[in-house]
Amino acid sequence: MSRTTMPEPGVVDPLAMRRTMGRFATGVAVITALDGDQPHGMTVNSLTSVSLDPPLLLVCLTTGARTTEAVVGDGRFAVNILGARQEGIAMRFARRGADHFDGLPLQYGRHAVPVVPEALAHLECTVERHFQAGDHTVVIGHVQQVCDRAGEPLAFLSGQFGDLVERGQEPQHWFF
Ligand SMILES: Cc1cc2nc3c(=O)[nH]c(=O)nc-3n(C[C@H](O)[C@H](O)[C@H](O)COP(=O)(O)O)c2cc1C
Structure with a gap:
């Protein structure tokens, strides 16, 4: 680890935070929701499985973004x-800003x-709970319906x- 760019303790620049978290390889998903009749969607990699029973997941969405408003307002998302x-x-x-x-x-x-259309998997959720954390809204989704198909995932690193x-x-079997 390079020590030449170490900032003061407790002061982490947002770009350094993004770059460092970028070392954590993820898949890529799109969160979709309706605002009235208007569909909205946002690409995310903050998706995490939270619980199997009940089936819960979480995503962190920029506070104030159209998709975030639609998810929180409608109480449903995919x-x-x-x-x-x-x-x-x-x-x-x-x-940003596109239809x-x-x-x-x-x-x-x-x-x-x-x-x-043609995504590798869909999970349809209702909003179990949401709360602010810094500049994002953490949304806990209760999964109501799942479907998936065979294929390779898109990765982000x-x-x-x-x-x-x-x-x-x-295959590795989970032991927890
Ligand atoms: C690979 C990738 C992952 C992203 N992950 C997230 C995320 O987890 N949360 C988030 O709020 N934005 C994330 N973004 C940025 C949003 O996709 C982007 O700001 C948003 O779709 C812009 O739409 P808006 O005009 O409705 O704000 C990600 C972008 C990319 C390319």
Whole structure:
């Protein structure tokens, strides 16, 4: 670890925070929700599984963003986990201020939330709870419906999209 750029303890620059957390490889998902009739969506990598029973997950969404308002206002949202060939979808839903669904065929899940066509998986959720944490809103979703399909996921590491390469080993079984 380089010690030449160590800041004062307790003072972490936002860009250093983003760069350092960027070392944590993730998948990529799009959070979708409705504001009235208007669908909104936002690319995220802050998705985390929280609990299996009951099935809970969390996402951290920029406070005040249109998708955040739609999720909190409607109380329902979908998590669309993107496949390896869906980098264009990830970019589309990350563009600030754009009409993210413009030109996309609209599809709805079982719980009437918009979903991204051909995603690797969909999880339809109701909002269990939400709270502010710094500049983001932490949303805990209660998963109501899941579906997935075979395929490779889109990965994100150090600010870049990438592919995950399987090593062809035996699956690891969780022991907790
Ligand atoms: C790979 C990737 C991951 C992202 N993860 C998050 C996230 O977890 N939370 C978040 O609030 N924004 C995240 N963003 C940024 C949002 O996608 C972006 O600010 C938003 O879609 C802009 O839409 P808006 O105009 O509605 O604000 C991410 C962007 C990318 C490209």
